[in-house]
Amino acid sequence: MSNKIFQDHYPDDLSHCYGCGRLNEHGLQLKSYWEGEESVAIYTPEEYHIAVPGYVYGGLLASLVDCHGTGTASAAAYREEGREIGSEPNLRFVTASLHVDFLRPTPLGGPLEVRGKVAEVKGRKVVVDITIAAEGEVCVKGEVIAVQIPAEMMS
Amino acid sequence: MSNKIFQDHYPDDLSHCYGCGRLNEHGLQLKSYWEGEESVAIYTPEEYHIAVPGYVYGGLLASLVDCHGTGTASAAAYREEGREIGSEPNLRFVTASLHVDFLRPTPLGGPLEVRGKVAEVKGRKVVVDITIAAEGEVCVKGEVIAVQIPAEMMS
Numbered sequence: 001m002s003n004k005i006f007q008d009h010y011p012d013d014l015s016h017c018y019g020c021g022r023l024n025e026h027g028l029q030l031k032s033y034w035e036g037e038e039s040v041a042i043y044t045p046e047e048y049h050i051a052v053p054g055y056v057y058g059g060l061l062a063s064l065v066d067c068h069g070t071g072t073a074s075a076a077a078y079r080e081e082g083r084e085i086g087s088e089p090n091l092r093f094v095t096a097s098l099h100v101d102f103l104r105p106t107p108l109g110g111p112l113e114v115r116g117k118v119a120e121v122k123g124r125k126v127v128v129d130i131t132i133a134a135e136g137e138v139c140v141k142g143e144v145i146a147v148q149i150p151a152e153m154m155s
Numbered sequence: 156m157s158n159k160i161f162q163d164h165y166p167d168d169l170s171h172c173y174g175c176g177r178l179n180e181h182g183l184q185l186k187s188y189w190e191g192e193e194s195v196a197i198y199t200p201e202e203y204h205i206a207v208p209g210y211v212y213g214g215l216l217a218s219l220v221d222c223h224g225t226g227t228a229s230a231a232a233y234r235e236e237g238r239e240i241g242s243e244p245n246l247r248f249v250t251a252s253l254h255v256d257f258l259r260p261t262p263l264g265g266p267l268e269v270r271g272k273v274a275e276v277k278g279r280k281v282v283v284d285i286t287i288a289a290e291g292e293v294c295v296k297g298e299v300i301a302v303q304i305p306a307e308m309m310s
Contacts, residue, residue, distance in 0.1 A: 016205050057173040
């Protein structure tokens with residue numbers, strides 16, 4: 001665990017997510033953090049995260065957009081309130097809507113740089129714009145509309 | 156392999172996809188088929204495909220939308236040409252754009268029914284509208300804009 005990693009501050013019962021939960025041993029365990037005004041996560045796909053030979057599977061890229069988006073939303077909401085990430089009451093987000101444009105095939109083999117910019121923080125909703133770059137070139141653009149986790153998911 | 160399954164007709168070199176490739180032993184191996192005018196796939200998530208306890212991970216749902224969309228696009232393109240699925244020249248699609256609305260949390264534990272409707276077939280582009288239902292209730296709506304696989308991905 002690292003102090004700067006958004007997901008490392010999620011409480012244990014919200015740390016099972018396949019995409020970013022530190023307690024999901026089968027999952028991707030995405031790690032997101034601030035770099036100035038933008039959020040960043042570096043993820044290197046496994047060789048089986050393939051679409052066609054040589055290229056990354058789109059559903060994995062959508063998963064990175066999704067979890068980096070909700071993680072950034074949570075961090076942005078804490079920042080908006082001037083509170084430390086992870087302090088109570090917990091501000092954890094889920095995805096209401098996900099949009100992903102695959103601008104070009106994403107080469108498989110090296111690390112991907114996922115970057116987020118907070119476009120809007122309004123009440124329980126945060127909108128995050130995401131890019132994914134490989135070898136310095138943006139291959140994917142996405143948008144996550146994240147909302148604070150509904151009470152029904154917390155029971 | 157089954158004659159009715161779209162993905163079982165993909166040529167071997169295009170059957171490694173993490174979401175639907177029959178040759179990807181780590182993958183989801185989604186199987187889609189026609190049921191009248193709609194396409195259907197049934198997928199039961201693993202217990203580790205979790206978002207928060209009790210609910211399915213959104214990135215997995217996006218992956219199901221993605222692969223059911225491209226599979227349906229391929230089948231629709233063959234149908235448009237009046238050809239058998241898998242006949243040469245091959246009509247294989249990739250996702251240009253993916254949109255997913257998470258209408259309500261998707262319960263984890265049972266089978267999900269993924270359904271597709273072809274909204275548009277135009278040149279190299281096919282648009283597919285998707286729903287995912289759990290326990291008879293639609294939890295996810297999605298749209299896939301699929302395009303015939305670009306030559307650069309086939310080398």
